[in-house]
Amino acid sequence: MPERVEFACNGRVYRPGDAVYAVVCIDGGADEYLDEALMRGRMPNMAEIIRGGRRGMCRAQMPTFTNTNNASIITGAPPRVHGMNGNFFLDPETGEAVMMNDGRFLRAPTIVAAAAKAGRKCAVVTAKDKLRTILTKGLDGIGFSAERAGEATEVTHGIGGVEALVGEATPAIYSGDASVYVLKAGAAMVERGLADLLYLSLTDYIQHAHAPNEAAALDFYARLDEQLGRLIAAGVVLGITADHGMNAKHDETGRARVVYLEPWLAERFEGGAACRVVLPITDPYVAHHGSLGSYAVVHVAEGMDAREVAEALYEIEGVTEAHPMPRAAALLELAPDRVGDVVVMSGRDTVLGRAPEHHDLSQLGGPLRSHGGRYEEMVPMIFSRPLDEAYGARFAGDVRNFDVFEYTLNGTVV
Amino acid sequence: MPERVEFACNGRVYRPGDAVYAVVCIDGGADEYLDEALMRGRMPNMAEIIRGGRRGMCRAQMPTFTNTNNASIITGAPPRVHGMNGNFFLDPETGEAVMMNDGRFLRAPTIVAAAAKAGRKCAVVTAKDKLRTILTKGLDGIGFSAERAGEATEVTHGIGGVEALVGEATPAIYSGDASVYVLKAGAAMVERGLADLLYLSLTDYIQHAHAPNEAAALDFYARLDEQLGRLIAAGVVLGITADHGMNAKHDETGRARVVYLEPWLAERFEGGAACRVVLPITDPYVAHHGSLGSYAVVHVAEGMDAREVAEALYEIEGVTEAHPMPRAAALLELAPDRVGDVVVMSGRDTVLGRAPEHHDLSQLGGPLRSHGGRYEEMVPMIFSRPLDEAYGARFAGDVRNFDVFEYTLNGTVV
Numbered sequence: 001m002p003e004r005v006e007f008a009c010n011g012r013v014y015r016p017g018d019a020v021y022a023v024v025c026i027d028g029g030a031d032e033y034l035d036e037a038l039m040r041g042r043m044p045n046m047a048e049i050i051r052g053g054r055r056g057m058c059r060a061q062m063p064t065f066t067n068t069n070n071a072s073i074i075t076g077a078p079p080r081v082h083g084m085n086g087n088f089f090l091d092p093e094t095g096e097a098v099m100m101n102d103g104r105f106l107r108a109p110t111i112v113a114a115a116a117k118a119g120r121k122c123a124v125v126t127a128k129d130k131l132r133t134i135l136t137k138g139l140d141g142i143g144f145s146a147e148r149a150g151e152a153t154e155v156t157h158g159i160g161g162v163e164a165l166v167g168e169a170t171p172a173i174y175s176g177d178a179s180v181y182v183l184k185a186g187a188a189m190v191e192r193g194l195a196d197l198l199y200l201s202l203t204d205y206i207q208h209a210h211a212p213n214e215a216a217a218l219d220f221y222a223r224l225d226e227q228l229g230r231l232i233a234a235g236v237v238l239g240i241t242a243d244h245g246m247n248a249k250h251d252e253t254g255r256a257r258v259v260y261l262e263p264w265l266a267e268r269f270e271g272g273a274a275c276r277v278v279l280p281i282t283d284p285y286v287a288h289h290g291s292l293g294s295y296a297v298v299h300v301a302e303g304m305d306a307r308e309v310a311e312a313l314y315e316i317e318g319v320t321e322a323h324p325m326p327r328a329a330a331l332l333e334l335a336p337d338r339v340g341d342v343v344v345m346s347g348r349d350t351v352l353g354r355a356p357e358h359h360d361l362s363q364l365g366g367p368l369r370s371h372g373g374r375y376e377e378m379v380p381m382i383f384s385r386p387l388d389e390a391y392g393a394r395f396a397g398d399v400r401n402f403d404v405f406e407y408t409l410n411g412t413v414v
Numbered sequence: 415m416p417e418r419v420e421f422a423c424n425g426r427v428y429r430p431g432d433a434v435y436a437v438v439c440i441d442g443g444a445d446e447y448l449d450e451a452l453m454r455g456r457m458p459n460m461a462e463i464i465r466g467g468r469r470g471m472c473r474a475q476m477p478t479f480t481n482t483n484n485a486s487i488i489t490g491a492p493p494r495v496h497g498m499n500g501n502f503f504l505d506p507e508t509g510e511a512v513m514m515n516d517g518r519f520l521r522a523p524t525i526v527a528a529a530a531k532a533g534r535k536c537a538v539v540t541a542k543d544k545l546r547t548i549l550t551k552g553l554d555g556i557g558f559s560a561e562r563a564g565e566a567t568e569v570t571h572g573i574g575g576v577e578a579l580v581g582e583a584t585p586a587i588y589s590g591d592a593s594v595y596v597l598k599a600g601a602a603m604v605e606r607g608l609a610d611l612l613y614l615s616l617t618d619y620i621q622h623a624h625a626p627n628e629a630a631a632l633d634f635y636a637r638l639d640e641q642l643g644r645l646i647a648a649g650v651v652l653g654i655t656a657d658h659g660m661n662a663k664h665d666e667t668g669r670a671r672v673v674y675l676e677p678w679l680a681e682r683f684e685g686g687a688a689c690r691v692v693l694p695i696t697d698p699y700v701a702h703h704g705s706l707g708s709y710a711v712v713h714v715a716e717g718m719d720a721r722e723v724a725e726a727l728y729e730i731e732g733v734t735e736a737h738p739m740p741r742a743a744a745l746l747e748l749a750p751d752r753v754g755d756v757v758v759m760s761g762r763d764t765v766l767g768r769a770p771e772h773h774d775l776s777q778l779g780g781p782l783r784s785h786g787g788r789y790e791e792m793v794p795m796i797f798s799r800p801l802d803e804a805y806g807a808r809f810a811g812d813v814r815n816f817d818v819f820e821y822t823l824n825g826t827v828v
Contacts, residue, residue: 032471035449039464050453054627057446059762211810213468248810311721314741321735327728348473349812378792396625396662398763 002196007118009111010077016120016409019237020196022186023404025073026224027066027127027179028204028371029242031057031380032212037221045229046382049238053383053412054392058399060244062332063295063345064376065281067100067134069243070201072402074124074135075108078333083107084134086280089338090299097278101130103137107335111405113138115197123158123195125185127178127203130284135199142195146181146203147173159194176206176220183227190234197409198236207246208288209365238384239408241401245376246369249292249351254367259318259346261296262355268312274301275309277354278340281372289351290359294373296352297340306341313342318350320374348375385412416610421532423525424491430534430823433651434610436600437818439487440638441480441541441593442618442785443656445471445794446626451635459643460796463652467797467826468806472813474658476746477709477759478790479695481514481548483657484615486816488538488549489522492747497521498548500694503752504713511692515544517551521749525819527552529611537572537609539599541592541617544698549613556609560595560617561587573608590620590634597641604648611823612650621660622702623779652798653822655815659790660783663706663765668781673732673760675710676769682726688715689723691768692754695786703765704773708787710766711754720755727756732764734788762789799826 001018008014026033037043038050061072061079063086071084079085084100091098112135116122122141126132129145136143142159144152149162150170163169165188171177179202189195202224210217231238250256266273281293300309306324313322321344328343329336346352351370353359361368379401387395391411399407415432422428440447451457452464475486475493477500485498493499498514505512512519526549530536536555540546543559550557556573558566563576564584577583579602585591593616603609616638624631645652664670680687695707714723720738727736735758742757743750760766765784767773775782793815801809805825813821 031445031449035445035469039452039461039469047453055449055453056626212470250811252804252807252811307725311741314737314745320745323728327725331728331734347812374788375792378789390666393666397664397666398761 002121003119005115005118005120007114009114010075010081010108012076012406014111014115014406014409016115016197017414019414020190020235021408022198022200022231022236022238023073023408024238024240025070025201026240026242027202028207028244028246029379030207030212030245030376033207033217033221034380036212037218040218042218042222043225045225045232049228049232049384050382053385054387054395055380055382056395056399057378058241058381058401058403060242060377060379060401062374062377063280064244064371064373065293066243067131069401070131070135071106073241073243073404074110074112074199076111076402076405077108078402079335080333081108083335083338085334085338087283088278088280090276090278090340092337101133103134106134106137109138110135112141112197112199116141120197121195123186123189123198125182125198126201127182128173131201135201142189146171146178146185149181149185165189165192173203174205176223178203178205180223180227183224183231187227187230187234190231190236204246205288208369211248232384237408237412237414239404240382241404242379243401244371245379246371247348247375248367249349249370250367256292256361256368257318257350258292258353259316259350260353260355261298261344264316265298269304269309271301271304275299275304279352279354289368289370290361290364292351292353292359292368293370294346294351294375296344298342298344300341310342313344318346319344320347321345345373347373383408383412385414387411388413416535417533419529419532419534421528423528424489424495424522426490426820428525428529428820428823430529430611431828433828434604434649435822436612436614436645436650436652437487437822438597438652438654439484439615440654440656441616442621442658442660443793444621444626444659444790447621447631447635448794450626451632451639454632456632456636457639459639459646463642463646463798464796467799468801468809469794469796470809470813471792472655472795472815472817474656474791474793474815476788476791477694478658478785478787479707480657481545483815484545484549485520487655487657487818488524488526488613490525490816490819491522492816493749494747495522497749497752499748499752501697502692502694504690504692504754506751515547517548520548520551523552524549526555526611526613530555534611535609537600537603537612539596539612540615541596542587545615549615556603560585560592560599563595563599579603587617588619590637592617592619594637594641597638597645601641601644601648604645604650618660619702622783625662646798651822651826651828653818654796655818656793657815658785659793660785661762661789662781663763663784664781670706670775670782671732671764672706672767672773673730673764674767674769675712675758678730679712683718683723685715685718689713689718693766693768703782703784704775704778706765706767706773706782707784708760708765708789710758712756712758714755724756727758732760733758734761735759759787797822797826799828801825802827
C-alpha cells in the first residue's frame, strides 16, 4: 500500500490516501469526443467510471495550448506562477523568439516532484518529449516520453527497459499510438508496483486530424478506453481532464480561416510593418496545426500605442478579444514579463497567423483543426470515484483543469 | 402527407420535405444535463435519436438570454436583424426601461409565419406566455403557451380546447411540468394532424434550480425524453437545441457571486453615480434568477467617456469583457439602437447586478444558477436524422443555434 503523506506545493496542501492515483491529461480532449464515443458504446470503461464517479466541465488555462496547460496542471497554478504563457515568447532583452521547451523556463515546483520528496513513488509519462523536459523538472522519480521511450535509462529517466515493460517498441509521435503507449506504460508501471502517483499526458495528433464523429477518432478513444479499464482494474483512482478543446478552423470546403495579422497591421497603421506577431502555439510538431491557433501576441513597433492597436484589432472579422498589457496578463493570469504588448484571440472557426509566407498549410494532414482561444477553454473533468461533500460542492463552481490533482488526491472517496 | 413548399425568410431559403418537422428549444439546456441523463440511462429515446442522427455543439446568440435566442431561432437571424437584444432596453427617446415582451419589438418576420404563408400547418408552443406574444407575430396558425393553455381559443390562438387535447390542466409556470406540457401538446397536435411544422420552446425553471447531476434534473430530462419518444413515434423529424447554457453563480457555501456595478461606478468615477445599469435578463419570472445574469449594460452619465468606462471595468475581478458602443453591437451582432453605452460580461461563476437594493435574493429557490454571458454560449444541437453531405460538412464549423430551422428543414435526410 502506498504511504499516506501530506505535502504542500504552490500554496495548496495535498493529502493523498493510500491508493494509487493517476491524473490523465487527454491532449485536445474536447468533450464532444467523449460524447460521441460514449454514445456509440466505444468507451464502456469510461461509462463505468462516470457512473461510479463524477463527470463535469472545467475551465482550462488561457491560452489554450499544451505546454501552458500541462504546466498549470502539474503545478496546480496559472502561468502567473509557473511562467509558461505558451510554447514561445519573445525575449524582451534579446528580441529573439525563445522556445520554452525546457524545464528552466518553469518557475514553480511541480506537484509530482513535491509528492516524490514526501515519499510517493512518482512517474510522469508524456507522449511528446518536449513536454517531458518541462514536466519532470526537479522530479526524483520516473519520467519519460512515448516519443523516446527506447532512450529511457535508469540514470537519466528513473527507469530503463521501457519497451520491454510496455511490450512494444517506441511509437511514432504522429500517431494515436503515442497516446495509447503513455497509458499502457502507466498501467504496466502500476501493475509492477513501480509507481503509485502518476501524471500521464497524451498527444492530440488524432484530434487535430479528426472530428469527434469520425471513425479514426472513435477508434482512438476505444483504444484509450481499453487502457483506462486496465488502470481501473489495477486499482488506480483516476482524475481525467484535458489541456484544451479542439475546433474546426476551416470553412465547409475545407479551406482554413486564417487572419494574417502582420499584413493587416502594416496596412492599418503607419509604421505598422515594424510590428511583430508571435504565435505561442508554435512548436516542432508542425503537422498538427502549421503554427496556426486562435491566440496571438503583437509586439508593437516603437512609438505605437498598444491600447490603440488592441482597439483597432476588433475591426477584423473573426477577432473576438484584444487586450493590451498589462490588462492581458491580469485577465488571463499570465506571467507579465513573457507576454508582449497586445494579446489577440479569434473565434471558434478562425485562427491567427503572421503572414501567408510563414505558414505552410500543405504540411497539414487535412482541413485545419486547432485551438488556443476561448472556444477551446471548456474541457471535461472526470473522476473514477465520487467526490466527498466539500469537493462535491466546489465542483459545481468554476473549477479549473489545474485543480485536477487537488480534487483527485484530496477530494475523491477511496 | 405535408405539402412540399419552398419559402424565404430573412435571406435564407427553406425547402422542407414532406415530413412533419419540429424544432425544440430546451431553455437553459446546457450540454451537461444531457450528458448526465444519457449516462444514467434516463434518456433512452434521446440515445436512439443521437445514434440514428447527429449530435454536436453550436454557438448561441449573445447575450445568452431567452428572448434574444428564441427570437434568433425563430427568425434564423441575430438581433442586428430582429431587434431583440434582451428582455429589456432603455428607450433612448424616453429614457425609460422598456420590456420587450411583445411582438411589436420584433423587427423581422419569423420562419414559422413564412412557412404558414407557404402552406404548411404551423404551430408555436411556448412554456412562458411572454414568449408566445413575440414568437407568434404574423403567424397564421396555432400559437399558445403552456402557462395559459386554458385560455387558448380558435379565434385568438388558432386552437381551442388545449387542455382536452393534452389531457391535462394548465400547468404551473414555476415547474418542470410547463416544459413537459409543451412537448405533450406538440405530440398531441401531430398525432391528430393539426400541425406539421412546429416550434416547441421550453422553460428553464428546473435548470435554474438544479445542477445536472441532481435527481430533480435527471427526472425532468427523463420526462422530456418520454415526449421526445412520442414525437419520434409520430414520425416527426426533430431538431433540438438550446437558447443558452446554465452555470452555478455562487461559491461553495451557496452564496451568490455578484458584482454590483452601480456602487462601483459611483466610487470609481466622479459623477459615476449618475450612470445607469440595465440588466436585460430582467423579466417577470423573478424566482428564476433575481434579475442577475452574466451580462449588463451601462448607460454612462452625461460627459463620461464610454471607452474609458469599458477599460476601467476590467479592473473588477470577475469581469471578463467590456465593450463600448459601437464595438459591442458589431462584435455581438446586436441592434445598435437598443444597446446602451457599454456592454459588460462576467465569468462562469459570477453575475452582474445594479446595487444590492435592487435584487431580492431571498426570492430564489436555492443557490443562484444563471446565464447571460460567454460561458453559457455553447449549447447542444441534435437532429433525429443524419445530415446530408453539404449540411454535414457545414456542421463541423461555427454552427449557430439559430441555424437549427435551416438544418432541420433543409439538411436532414428524411
